[in-house]
Amino acid sequence: MTGHAERADMNIAIALKDVRKSFGKSEIIRGCSLDIRKGERMALIGPNGAGKSTLFNLISGRFPVSSGDILLNGESIAGLRPFEINRRGLSRSFQITNIFHRLSVYENLRCAVLWSLGYKYSFWHRLSGLKDVHERAEAVLEQIGMKRRRDVAAGLLTYAEQRALEIGITIAGGADVILLDEPTAGMSRSESDAAVELIRKVTAGKTLVMVEHDMSVVFGLADRIAVLVYGEIAACDAPAAIRANARVQEAYLGGHAPTEA
Amino acid sequence: MNRLTYKPLDLGRWIVWGGYAVLLIVAPLVFNKGASLSLLSQIGTIMIVCLSYNMLLGQGGMLSFGHAVYTGLGAFIAIHAMNLAAQGTVWLPVTLVPLVGGLAGIFFGIVFGYVTTKKSGTTFAMITLGIVELVFACSLMFPEFFGGEGGISTNRVIGKPVFGISYGPQIQVYYLIAFWLFVSTVAMYAFTQTPLGRIINAVRDNPERAEFVGYDTHKVRYLTLILSAFFAGIAGGLGAINFEIVTAENVSAVRSGAFLLFTFIGGVGFFFGPMLGAIAGIFLTVMLSDYTKAWQLYVGVFFIVIVMYAPGGLASLILLHLRVAKHAMYRRIWPALWRVVAATALALAGAVIAIEMLYHLTLESANGTEMRLFGMQVDTARAPGWMAAALLFAIGAAWFRQARPAFAAAWNRVNADIEDAMRRQA
Numbered sequence: 001m002t003g004h005a006e007r008a009d010m011n012i013a014i015a016l017k018d019v020r021k022s023f024g025k026s027e028i029i030r031g032c033s034l035d036i037r038k039g040e041r042m043a044l045i046g047p048n049g050a051g052k053s054t055l056f057n058l059i060s061g062r063f064p065v066s067s068g069d070i071l072l073n074g075e076s077i078a079g080l081r082p083f084e085i086n087r088r089g090l091s092r093s094f095q096i097t098n099i100f101h102r103l104s105v106y107e108n109l110r111c112a113v114l115w116s117l118g119y120k121y122s123f124w125h126r127l128s129g130l131k132d133v134h135e136r137a138e139a140v141l142e143q144i145g146m147k148r149r150r151d152v153a154a155g156l157l158t159y160a161e162q163r164a165l166e167i168g169i170t171i172a173g174g175a176d177v178i179l180l181d182e183p184t185a186g187m188s189r190s191e192s193d194a195a196v197e198l199i200r201k202v203t204a205g206k207t208l209v210m211v212e213h214d215m216s217v218v219f220g221l222a223d224r225i226a227v228l229v230y231g232e233i234a235a236c237d238a239p240a241a242i243r244a245n246a247r248v249q250e251a252y253l254g255g256h257a258p259t260e261a
Numbered sequence: 262m263n264r265l266t267y268k269p270l271d272l273g274r275w276i277v278w279g280g281y282a283v284l285l286i287v288a289p290l291v292f293n294k295g296a297s298l299s300l301l302s303q304i305g306t307i308m309i310v311c312l313s314y315n316m317l318l319g320q321g322g323m324l325s326f327g328h329a330v331y332t333g334l335g336a337f338i339a340i341h342a343m344n345l346a347a348q349g350t351v352w353l354p355v356t357l358v359p360l361v362g363g364l365a366g367i368f369f370g371i372v373f374g375y376v377t378t379k380k381s382g383t384t385f386a387m388i389t390l391g392i393v394e395l396v397f398a399c400s401l402m403f404p405e406f407f408g409g410e411g412g413i414s415t416n417r418v419i420g421k422p423v424f425g426i427s428y429g430p431q432i433q434v435y436y437l438i439a440f441w442l443f444v445s446t447v448a449m450y451a452f453t454q455t456p457l458g459r460i461i462n463a464v465r466d467n468p469e470r471a472e473f474v475g476y477d478t479h480k481v482r483y484l485t486l487i488l489s490a491f492f493a494g495i496a497g498g499l500g501a502i503n504f505e506i507v508t509a510e511n512v513s514a515v516r517s518g519a520f521l522l523f524t525f526i527g528g529v530g531f532f533f534g535p536m537l538g539a540i541a542g543i544f545l546t547v548m549l550s551d552y553t554k555a556w557q558l559y560v561g562v563f564f565i566v567i568v569m570y571a572p573g574g575l576a577s578l579i580l581l582h583l584r585v586a587k588h589a590m591y592r593r594i595w596p597a598l599w600r601v602v603a604a605t606a607l608a609l610a611g612a613v614i615a616i617e618m619l620y621h622l623t624l625e626s627a628n629g630t631e632m633r634l635f636g637m638q639v640d641t642a643r644a645p646g647w648m649a650a651a652l653l654f655a656i657g658a659a660w661f662r663q664a665r666p667a668f669a670a671a672w673n674r675v676n677a678d679i680e681d682a683m684r685r686q687a
Contacts, residue, residue, distance in 0.1 A: 060473065062469075081472065081477070082472040082473050083472045083473070083475050083476055083477050086472070086473055086474060086475045087475050091473065091474075092473060094470075098467060098469065098470045098473075099467065099470065100462070100463045100466040100467050100470065100471075101466055101467070102462070102465075102466050103459075103462055103463065103466060107459065107462075107463075108463075110459065111459060111460055111462075111463040111471070111474060112474045114456045114459070114460060114474075114475075115474060115475030115476060116475065119456040120456070121456070121457050121460070121480060121481065121484050122455060122456045122457060123452055123455040123456070123457040123458065123484070123488065124455065125455055125456055126451070126454055126455065127454050127455060127456060127458075127459055128454060130456075169470070169474065172474075173474055173475060
């Protein structure tokens with residue numbers, strides 16, 4: 001993989017270059033290198049504690065990397081703050097719902113589109129006069145199927161609705177690279193199916209990276225699967241190959257073919 | 262319970278603002294007795310302060326213990342500007358002095374705000390407390406600027422009257438305050454309807470997520486604080502004109518605490534809450550202190566009661582009652598409500614009598630133990646007064662204990678019904 005380090009491949013959305021992360025003495029991410037192509041849907045799987053969420057936090061700037069480099073569209077984003085990375089076109093969701101709970105659903109989405117439409121810190125525009133913001137927020141509202149819950153405070157939504165809003169906020173800004181951290185965690189089968197449909201719809205044409213435990217979601221949605229074991233990428237391949245990969249079976253699936261986790 | 266949105270009453274926006282303007286204009290004509298004009302002037306000034314404070318607390322979730330830094334330093338700069346204008350060094354009509362205060366507010370907001378807004382939550386609160394103590398300490402170190410113990414005084418009548426306005430008579434000062442209050446209220450309300458005004462709500466709710474939708478939360482808080490300090494400075498300038506004196510107390514933590522108290526009493530969740538808080542606050546501190554030495558005790562107890570039983574402040578109390586009235590369900594809570602109110606009044610009367618007697622006994626018994634209370638002669642050294650107080654309090658408290666569950670039940674039932682009705686409508 002080192003051959004890629006010098007030239008920025010135009011088809012690579014995210015490139016991890018020997019990324020390492022330590023908390024105190026324990027090294028959680030132990031040299032991850034991975035290329036995620038533009039427009040592909042990649043699932044990140046691995047046993048609990050493998051460092052999937054940590055890797056997401058490194059890519060999105062929540063934590064700084066200890067060493068190594070992360071490239072977004074060919075440019076290094078290591079050491080940048082979350083809002084700087086977001087402005088470069090990467091947006092993420094959270095495993096534990098992370099929304100603006102006292103604002104209405106509509107206001108949540110409106111906040112999520114303001115920066116990308118260039119209104120920044122403006123205190124000289126009237127919100128109600130911003131047609132583009134309104135239209136974009138309404139469009140996302142429609143996409144996540146929450147038109148009827150438009151004016152409900154986000155904190156009062158059901159769990160599944162909050163998860164949908166979580167995805168809505170993530171995609172509202174129009175980022176090209178979307179990171180979803182366990183978008184279907186804690187959902188019932190039917191809710192999870194609906195969530196998969198939603199994800200498929202809203203990330204069409206974008207690069208998607210998701211952490212997911214639900215194997216039916218993973219195998220239904222992903223173009224490629226990366227397996228993270230103890231802070232290292234054990235394998236990265238198409239779903240069928242991953243299913244057949246002996247190393248994956250041993251390390252992660254306990255010798256059994258992937259079924260539902 | 263309360264949805265924290267800042268929506269205009271779409272249909273009646275003009276009526277609301279027009280009514281507000283008319284209210285400001287006619288207020289001194291209605292309340293035209295003695296000191297009421299001075300009271301109105303103070304209320305107007307404090308309204309601006311509390312509204313600006315709520316930009317931090319209610320809208321931004323920033324609990325500041327140092328807002329008086331911006332009002333106070335704004336006032337000092339304004340009063341120095343007035344004195345310079347009186348000497349003829351600079352040209353400055355008194356009408357624009359509040360603007361000088363506001364610009365000073367912006368300046369100090371830029372200087373101090375950069376540090377305070379780096380963090381939110383407890384850290385923010387601690388740093389603001391540090392800064393207000395720092396500025397207060399400076400007031401002792403730089404007597405040329407702060408005027409030492411006596412403060413800086415001025416004469417607000419500068420130069421020849423313009424269109425007959427000299428700002429000598431209090432009524433003219435009132436209208437100056439009313440004008441700036443109106444303009445500031447409109448501006449601060451408008452702020453809540455801008456991108457920054459909405460994003461500061463988002464930063465209040467969830468700063469981490471705000472960073473992941475592209476916002477530097479430090480910058481959002483910083484800009485909001487600078488704007489808030491601008492309005493605080495305007496109020497400071499108005500205070501300087503109104504009192505013609507500014508002392509170190511104006512930049513103290515005590516003054517900052519009063520702003521926090523008033524704003525919270527009024528209700529931080531609603532745009533107009535702080536205005537109610539300013540009215541209540543001035544009544545409690547200025548008027549009550551005319552009647553009783555124990556006024557600070559009453560203010561403290563009142564604040565505690567609000568925090569514990571009505572954390573949404575007076576504004577939420579009023580709105581909840583209006584909602585009940587709007588759904589025509591008042592007669593369902595009325596029987597229980599009047600009992601609770603009457604019981605509270607009884608207990609309160611008993612407590613007030615006891616407190617007043619105690620204050621008299623400890624502070625003024627040298628001039629005789631007799632005092633007048635509610636038109637009656639009471640001897641604080643004898644039992645009857647105390648027994649009456651104890652009896653009133655005991656009856657009131659017992660009645661309250663007995664009446665409260667019924668009221669709570671009725672209140673909850675009515676509100677549940679209202680919420681059902683609202684859900685069915687939606």
